[in-house]
Amino acid sequence: MRNAIAIAEAGREGEVRFFGEIDATPANMRRFIDRFAAKYDRLHFCYEAGPTGYGLYRLVRSLGHNCTVVAPSLIPRKPGDRVKTNRRDAVALARLLRAGELTAVWVPDEGHEAMRDLVRARAAAVETLRIHRQQVSAFMLKHGRIYPRKKGWTMRYLCWLQEQQFDHPAHQIALQEMVEAVRIAKERVERLEHVIEEFVPAWSLVAVVRALQALRGVDLIVAVTFATEIGDVSRFENPRQLMGYLGLVPGERSTGETVKRGGITKAGNSRVRSMLVESAWTYRHPPRIGRVKLYRLEKTSPSVREIAWKAQVRLTGRYRKLAARGKRTTVICTAIARELAGFMWAVAREAQIA
Template identity: 40%
Template sequence: MFSERTSVGLDVHARSIVACGLDTVTGQVMRRRLVPSAEAVLDWLRELPAPVAVAYEAGPTGFDLARQLVAAGVRCVVAAPSKLQRPAGDRIKTDARDALLLARLLRMDEIVQVRVPSVEQEAARDLVRAREDARGDLMRCRHRVSKLLLRHGIVYSGGHPWNGVHETWLRGQRFDQRGIQLAFDADLEAMLLTLDRRDRLDKAITEMAANGEYAAIVRRLGCLRGVSTLTAFGLAVEVGDWHRFTGATIGAYLGLVPTESSSGQQRSQGSITKAGNTHARRLLVEAAWHHRRDYRNPGATMRARWKLASPAATARGNAGNHRLHQRWENFVARKKKTVIANVAVARELAGWCWSLAVLGD
């Protein structure tokens, strides 16, 4: 419940902050344009009738401002931009109006907050996202190399590509035209450098997953098929506090539930919402494909993961593996499209991951 006297909305940009304060006793509105620094914001807040509460939208400027305000004893709310309630007929949008809207919504307790991660949690999240960027860069580099060769009628047929044998074959390619050779060498060099960057990030994530604060949850999530160390660590840092959700709500948070437009006796559902964390959703969708294969006896890799987890987590993971594979079989029997079936399995997989994350050791 809002208990402060003054509610403040901040429209934060890279080079300026437009602030609007609303005195809930007198109704006075106070406005100021500030430089983008916590010190300038705090100096202005001290001029307002105390106590003060502040709200601003989550965005590219991050959470440093919120952390500094909280450290100074000011309650700060970081709003989810997609959940802000704006008047449908409002056709004028300015920084000052946005700041005033935030101040009013804060006063009415109508702001949906986003979770502000700690500095350590944000560092782990940055590491995971750097690895995700390296994965995408590597895919694009490989496409450039293979498509350059394809344009000149060269196709690799020695087995699976992008392994040691394939790399040796690539290094042996020679072209008569100097321009083609220089372009190929540049693309191959970029691919090898990106591969090395991805491997270094993989090593760093593996070390952090084994020894950091996420080690216990990574071991428990690893009891499920398709959830390796990289996937488990990515889910752990992206979701953060799993206790915010339940097994039924975690799927909606990750955008794995269908859109809906229903009224009266009519109910219409569409594709998934794709709301929430894109990276976590992709990890779950990729992991769900692993449950399509038969599951009778766990393999050596799965048994090795189970040895690192508690008996309760092992039993829970085994039950989840059986259940998710059964779901796949039901969808296949109903002749459901595989991509749609996989998303449905991913939604249920999110619930199983939640149950393991909150299980405890």
């Protein structure tokens, strides 16, 4: 792997030139940085966020220089520019960094990044489990085998699968292999969830995770996912900024006195957004505190409990009002998820202050 490097001299009229490509090893990057540090008084580096992670960011920072990891989706681009090469991208980044037109992403520390990788591994395992289950369902539907009950993937459903008989032995083997794949995927999900539960108490954001679980519809996985993906909520000055970051605010195309708003922007962290929409379904029930939730509330501060109850009363009432107006359930849950994000922001801020 190689890094394409461009340099923008200071000042509006400073030269912007392409330096070249070098091997992206720590030793080579360190030599390159030391070489230019001896030539210039101050250096500021930037690169696009991507699969290479934050190793280069930490290397540059350890050498005492500024570094910005740039959000690729927010890089300004000309509509007519259809040519994309490493050289052109490097020169464009250098010019935009000097102009202050780049948007930085939040960079987690190594411990936080490790927890995020673990949570994302669990999310990937859940997706694999869903695909394997879908394959079994499609196989049974193709052969006209309809499960007589409503709820699937229970122990009764698995027993029903084992009772199915096919004329050709190849069909029997195919079904058994797919069922076995479901079992292995499910065990992987459960194993990762146990590991997450094991590592949370030693994590720096354990107080935030526990506080978030005071909210209805927010269990350990939702709380850990929110904490790992969002990180320090204090970087959002108000809840609306967090809602916009998650892509839960409506898009708008307005001009003059004409105001047109559409669906949500979906511009942001899709992992947290989808989980919040799933959690919003729980607010279709009247406000109440169950036995499990009561046990979790006892571990939180009075201020967090007050926010959690206020959220439950507010969001359940809003769900009823939107349903009475004839809104679709998907639209209702999206609106509830947007407000739930605001309450999660308030709870996380309160937990960090405490």
